[in-house]
Amino acid sequence: MKRKITIMMLAAAMLCLLPYSQLEVHAEDFAGNESYYDSICRQSNKDAKTSAMCDRYQVYLSKKKEALRGQVAGIRSSVAQLQGNIDALQTEINKNQNLIDQLEAQIAENEAAILQIQGVIEQLQIDIKQTEADIELRDRQIKDRMVSEQASIGTNAYVEFVMGAKDLIDMVRIVDGISRITENDQDEIEALEADKAKLDQQKKEQERLKSDQEKAKKDNEESKAVAEQAKASQEELKNEYLRQEADLIQQMRSAQSAQQAVQSQIASIQNADLNFTASNGFIVPVQSGYRSAGTWAYPGGGFHAGRDFAASIGTPIYAPIGGVIVYANNPVPTTNGFLGNWVGYPAGGGNTVHMIGTVNGTTYAISFFHMAQESFLVSPGMAVSQGQQIGAVGHTGNSTGPHCxxxxxxxxxxxxxTAVAQFSASGADFAWGCGWNTSSTSCASRGAPCRERPENFFG
Ligand SMILES: [Zn+2]
Incomplete structure (x- = not known):
């Protein structure tokens, strides 16, 4: 393997020394030598053989582009599958959340019932105490009366007999035969005892109801804990899927970047028009609607690399500065946007434009995403002046509503x-090496190239 590489390197070295006319022999060496072939094919005065070779080079580039496109499509379908999994998990999470909500409502009902029953029991206890006091009172009254009656009869043995009874019922039983207690006394005492027994029975029943509610509450709390545990593991799995999805999107971005590198190699054969008027400041690119999200975070959280101008579809987008368009592509229908739609370049951008220009001697690059397919007024290599309309607001790619x-x-x-050349050489890196997921490359944190807050230039 090593030997083969050495031979290839030698062949490549020799290639550089050969005149163009010999190149077709090595036409299969395009891979890895693109910049070399680009420089040859970019020249305007080519002989017939070189022209033929450049035609084959174009075919090679197209094939490479197709292969990358396939790769991107593959990743895209994996992402779609993951999103299916995430959606299914979300449904389960929602179900569990509903269950938790229901159980919480039931627990609250249990608690209210327990409180209410507790009140009834307390009232019953008061009634029982009152009845006991009534019984005691009657007990004493009857005893006193009997004692005083006995005093008039004058038999001490009977007094001891009555006073020795352990409670009123006992006494009633003992004195019954002696007929010293009236029918009325007996009825009254029996009624009071019956009242107390009834109250005791009611209290017992209420205590049973309370214990039923307490058991139901405990069961509901256990079910809730189970549902919460299930929901937590589903959330964890969902987050894992989201991480996988983010990785895939990253892969897709690099694949698309590679694909775009090929396109830009083709585009870079054209000479960009750098005859634009430099600007003294920025103007607002979308002059109606409102600012729906700022840098570096979405209102609801999550990193946000730019400024969102929400406006109705078709609202003009103007060049904020004079400059040259280095990327302009509108492959996507104007209203195809939805969250997680990764069409366009960079992934999810939908229809996009990237331009380079200068303001007071500093060079800036500016991106416009989610544009409309119609009114797309620029093309790569074209010079634009400040305030010139470049396109219109759309709802394309990873977008939740019409905005730019x-x-x-x-x-x-x-x-x-140099910037145009570097953009082309980087394979159209819209992020200028600043990445897509961090504010650590902001101009507040480091020198150029760095991400600016668009707010600082156009509100
Ligand atoms: Zn945005």
Missing amino acids: HVEVFNLGNMSVQ
């Missing part, structure tokens, strides 16, 4: 010509 997402990059004192 704008990002601004500070490229420092890099010349526009």
Whole structure:
């Protein structure tokens, strides 16, 4: 393997020394030598053989582009599958949340019932105490009366007999035969005892109801704990899927970036028009509607790399500065946007434009995402002046509603010509090496190239 590589390297070295006319022999060496072939094919005065070779080079580039497109489509379908899993999990999570809500309502009902029953029991206890006091009172009254009656009869043995009874019932039983207690006394005492027994029975029943409610509450609390546990593991799995999805999207971005590298190699054969008027400041690119999200975070959380201008579809988008368009592609229908729709370049951008220009000697690159397919007024390589309409607001790619997402990059004192060349060489890296997931590359944190807050330039 190593030997083969050495031979290939030698062949490549020799290739550089050969005149163009010999190149067709090595036409299969395009891979890995693109910049070399680009430089040859970019020249305007080519002989017939070189032209034929450049035609084959174009075919090679197209095939490479197709392969990358396939790769991107593959990743896209994996992402769609993951999103299906995430949606299914979300449904389960919602179900569990509903169950938890229901159980919480039931627990609250149990608690209210327990409280209410407790009140009834307390009232019953008061009634029982009152009845006991009534019984005691009657007991004493009857005893006293009997004692005083006995005093008039004058038999001490009977007094001891009555006073020795352990309670009123006992006494009633003992004195019954002696007929010293009236029918009325007996009825009254029996009625009081019956009242007390009834109250005791009611209290027992209420205590049973209370214990039933307490058991139901405990069961509901256990079910709730189970549902919460299930929901927590589903959330965990969902987060894992979201991480996988983020990884795949990252992969897709690089694949698309590679795909775009090929397109830009083709585009870079054209010479960009750098005859634009430099600007003294920025103007607002979308002049109606409202700002729906700012950098670096969405209102609901999550990293947000730019400024969102929410406006109705078709609202004009103007070049905020004079400059040159380095990317302009509108493959997507105007209203195809939805959350997680990764069409367009960069992934999810839908219809996009990227431009480079200067303001007071500093070079800036500016991105416009989610644009309409119609009124798409620019093409790669075209010079634009400040305030010139470049396109219109759409709802394309990873978008929840009509808006234009704008990002601004500070490229420092890099010349526009160098910036255009670097954009092309990077394979159209819209992020200028600043990445997509962090504010650590903001101009507040580091020097150019860095991400600017568009708010600082156009509110
Ligand atoms: Zn945005």
